[in-house]
Every structure is written in structure tokens, then in C-alpha cells.
Amino acid sequence: MNEQQNTSVAVVGLGKIGLTLAAVFANNGYTVYGSDINKEVVTSINNGKSHINNEPGLDQLVADAHNNKSLSATTITADAVRKSNVIVVIVPVLVDDQNHVDYHFIDAAVQEIAKGIRKDTLVIFETTLPPGDTRNRFGNKIEEISGLRLGEDIYLAYSPERVYSNRILLDLQTYPKVIGGINEKSLRLAAEFYTNALNCQLIEVSSLETAEFSKVAECVYRDVNIALANELAQFADAKGVNMSEVIDASNSQPYSHIHAPGIGVGGHCIPIYPYFFINKGLKPGLTTMSREINDQMASYSISKMEEEIDSLENKNVLILGLSYRENVKEPTKSTTFLLLEQLRKKRANLFVHDPHFTEKEIRNYGARSLALNDEFAAEIDVIILQAYHQQYSSLDFTAFSNCELVFDGRNRLNRREITNLGMKYLGIGN
Known part of the structure; x- marks a missing residue:
């Protein structure tokens, strides 16, 4: 591999982290070829538009990279890989309903990477992985399909993403980049790449598995x-x-x-x-x-509500926040789904509000959407705060004139304001 700075990078997976990395690399002297299976994502990026909302600074970085012709995208991963001498993989790995690791997205991506990879290429996985997977599951698969030898013909490293939605650019500048390699040369090449591409502090560890484990x-x-x-x-x-x-x-x-x-x-x-x-x-x-313990908190919260109002049957219950946390549009593993499942068993009438989701999107998750200014707000009996979006900091509870109970699942609402309206207030541990 050329010891000088490598100028072509393929970023495989253009979600909120992958796109941000691609845009930063493209504004730091690299030609970046992004790949994603979503055609709409690819089209948006090729038009100079970010498909990610609420990520400060990302829109401008994508637009600048597009104008400089340093960022493009494709649905054909092997093509992006052929053009590049550094491959950064940030494809999601989740768990299924039985909490078994679900590899199907990243397995497919690795197959395509192996088809396009050339000699002297550095592959870096950033996806969070069980220890051992970079080497044993993915490195070996690339070696098997490509016929190229790990550590000799191609180089392999692992450097986990460590960022937080709504502040990814800041976190990339703030948090050290942990890096492990399959051998010393892989580690050194990855360290050189991140020094040039991100200009961040590095923590070099002794193995791929140490970096994954961390x-x-x-x-x-x-x-x-x-x-x-x-x-x-x-x-x-x-x-x-x-x-x-x-x-x-x-x-x-x-x-x-x-x-x-x-x-x-x-x-x-x-x-x-x-x-x-x-x-x-x-x-x-x-x-x-x-x-x-953490998955039982929804059940515990519902039991606390029932202690106050006896039964939730036929009660109109409004859940504030479909997202798993405040100020993002991200439903993955949201506690709202646990609440909906258990409240259905209680025969409650369920409504959800979230400013980040459309009425149709909320309906697709099996709930009825309710606007805060809807006349039916006066018929709500119970309000549950699940995600404390910024909009809820100034929520006017007078619109909920028949509400008996407000359950503050994040301990963020104004207790005095709520109780002065004659509503019961409950929180977690208070």
C-alpha cells in the first residue's frame, strides 16, 4: 500500500454516521465514494442534499463536498470499492426479536466489498460488533472471496464509532478514535488515515478484538x-x-x-x-x-399509574414521544413500543404525539396520532412523557382539561404547573 496519504475512500453505509463521516472526509482532501442500498439516499447525496435531519453542520458539509465534486454515491458497493484504497464500513448490526445478532445487512455489504476490493486496500470497520467478528466473520470472508491475503495483500482495522445523534461532528472532534489492527502495518495505516481525515486524538490498542470489546x-x-x-x-x-x-x-x-x-x-x-x-x-x-431491569421500567411505570387511577381500561392515554429519546427522529427500540403493547392489554385507548413523525408514520407503528391542538386533547385522561422533545418544555397542559394524571417518564416536566391544574403528577423515583 502506498505510504503516502490515500486519496480515495469508499464509505459503505450512508446513515447518519456514515454520511457524516463521508462528508467530513470529502471536505478534508479525500475523494469519497459512498454506497448505500437505499436509492433515495443515493439520489439525495448526488444532488448535494443530506437526507439526515437535525445534525448541525451536516447539510453544509454535504453541499460543499458536492460542489467540490469530492463526494458521490452509488447503490453498487463493489464499484465504490474498486475506486478506493480505503474502505470504511458503517452498516448497522442489530438484534432480532429474540435478541440474536442480526447480520443480514452487513453480511451482504461485505460480500460486495470482497467482489470489488483491490490489492493494497485498507478496510476499516466502524460498525459496533461482537468481539472477534472483524477478523473471523468479515475479514475471513473478504479473504475467501477476493483471494487476497489479510495483512499482506490487504489490510484490516477496526475503529468503533463513538458519536451521539445531534452532535456527531462535535463528537468526532472531541472523542479519541480507538483503533486496532490485524497487524502492525494495518494499525499504522489506519492511524495515518484518521490523523489526516479527522485530525483527532488516537488511542491505538493491541488487537482488533480489544477495539471491538471497548x-x-x-x-x-x-x-x-x-x-x-x-x-x-x-x-x-x-x-x-x-x-x-x-x-x-x-x-x-x-x-x-x-x-x-x-x-x-x-x-x-x-x-x-x-x-x-x-x-x-x-x-x-x-x-x-x-x-x-431496564426493559421492565415500562411495566413498573404502568403499575404506578394504576395505583393512582385504579384502572386504565377505556382511558384515553396520550404518549408524548415515539422516538427513543429527545430531539431525534429515531424509533429503534423505543420504550413507546413497550408501553403500547402493555397498554393494549389494559384495554386503554391509545394516542401518540411526536413532532418528528408524520401522522402516517405514527399510524404505521400501530398508534393513532394526536395533534396537541386537536379538540380531542380535552378528552385525554392520562399523559405519559416518554421522550422529552424540546417542544414539550413549553407544553400548555390547560388544553388537557379532563386529564387526571401526568406520568413524567423523564422527570423533566414542571410538577407545580401540572398539580396546580388539578392533575396528579408522577415521576420515576420522585
Whole structure:
């Protein structure tokens, strides 16, 4: 592989992280060929438009790269790979309904990469993976199909994405890039690439597996910490203690970092990646218990509501937030789906509001959409805050004139304002 800076990069997978990486690379001296199976995504990028909303700075980066002719996209991955000497793979790996790892998207992408790869190419996986997969599942498959030898003809590295929606560009500048390689040359080439492409701090680790393990461990830590907060919050409820005050007081000690309790944990990361350890042989313990505790928070919350109003049968229940968290349009593993499933069993009448989703999109998820200014708002009996979108910080509760109970699943609403209207207020651990 040429020791000088490599100028052509294929980014495989153009979701919110993949597109952001592609746009940054394309504005830092690289010619970038993106690939994605979604034709609409490819068309948008080739027109200089970002298909990702609410990612500050991304629209301009995509437009600039388009104008400079440094970013293009295709649905044919092998073509993008043939033109490039660095391949960055950021195709999602999730879990199915039985929490088994679902590889079908990335397996297909790797097949196409192997068809187009040339000698002296560096392949970097950024997708979060169970330890061992970069080498054993994907590296070996590329070697098998291409006939090129890993570490000699082609080079293999792993560097996990570590960014957060709505602040990806900032996080790329802030968080160190963890890098592991299949051999010393792979590690050095990957380090040189990220130094030039991102100009960020690097943490070079001893193996592919160490880099893979580090990313999953980050997410397991957060899941366990949230589970601890949720367990303590339930105990605080039983003892009449305000958990929010406890956290503020406890975390004033520098070795304490208790996370916030909540109605549930969602998204692409925290409720998914612990299974990358569990399904690879991690013995039952804190990790498995934490998954159970966090997934049970929806049920716990519903039981708290029933203690206040006896029964939810035939009650009009409005859930605020389809997204798994605030200020993003992302439904993956959202607690709202757990709430809808359990509230249906209670025979409640269910409505959902989320400013990031259209009425049709909400309906496609099996719920009825309700605008906050709809006259039917006056018929709502129970409100559940699931995702604290910015729009809810100024929500006028006077429109819900018959509401009996507001359940604040994120402990963010104004309790006094709600109770002054004659509504009951409940939160998690307060």
C-alpha cells in the first residue's frame, strides 16, 4: 500500500454516521465514494442534499463536498470499492426479536466489498460488533472471496464509532478514535488515515478484538448504570425519597456518577449491544440483570399509574414521544413500543404525539396520532412523557382539561404547573 496519504475512500453505509463521516472526509482532501442500498439516499447525496435531519453542520458539509465534486454515491458497493484504497464500513448490526445478532445487512455489504476490493486496500470497520467478528466473520470472508491475503495483500482495522445523534461532528472532534489492527502495518495505516481525515486524538490498542470489546463495554457500562439508577429509583418511590435530589447530592462526590432513571432505554446502542456479549458466552450477571431491569421500567411505570387511577381500561392515554429519546427522529427500540403493547392489554385507548413523525408514520407503528391542538386533547385522561422533545418544555397542559394524571417518564416536566391544574403528577423515583 502506498505510504503516502490515500486519496480515495469508499464509505459503505450512508446513515447518519456514515454520511457524516463521508462528508467530513470529502471536505478534508479525500475523494469519497459512498454506497448505500437505499436509492433515495443515493439520489439525495448526488444532488448535494443530506437526507439526515437535525445534525448541525451536516447539510453544509454535504453541499460543499458536492460542489467540490469530492463526494458521490452509488447503490453498487463493489464499484465504490474498486475506486478506493480505503474502505470504511458503517452498516448497522442489530438484534432480532429474540435478541440474536442480526447480520443480514452487513453480511451482504461485505460480500460486495470482497467482489470489488483491490490489492493494497485498507478496510476499516466502524460498525459496533461482537468481539472477534472483524477478523473471523468479515475479514475471513473478504479473504475467501477476493483471494487476497489479510495483512499482506490487504489490510484490516477496526475503529468503533463513538458519536451521539445531534452532535456527531462535535463528537468526532472531541472523542479519541480507538483503533486496532490485524497487524502492525494495518494499525499504522489506519492511524495515518484518521490523523489526516479527522485530525483527532488516537488511542491505538493491541488487537482488533480489544477495539471491538471497548465499544461494547462502553454501552454495557451505561446500561448497568441506568439499571442501578432505576433500581434505586423504585426503592426511593417505596421510601418516599426524591431520587433526583439523591443523584445531585451523591454525584457531588467525584467518584459517584449515577445516571438518571427513566421509563426505559432505547436506541441503536444501549438496549442492543449488551447482547453482543451475552450471546457470545458472557455468564449471567450484572449485564443480563440490567437488561431485565431496564426493559421492565415500562411495566413498573404502568403499575404506578394504576395505583393512582385504579384502572386504565377505556382511558384515553396520550404518549408524548415515539422516538427513543429527545430531539431525534429515531424509533429503534423505543420504550413507546413497550408501553403500547402493555397498554393494549389494559384495554386503554391509545394516542401518540411526536413532532418528528408524520401522522402516517405514527399510524404505521400501530398508534393513532394526536395533534396537541386537536379538540380531542380535552378528552385525554392520562399523559405519559416518554421522550422529552424540546417542544414539550413549553407544553400548555390547560388544553388537557379532563386529564387526571401526568406520568413524567423523564422527570423533566414542571410538577407545580401540572398539580396546580388539578392533575396528579408522577415521576420515576420522585
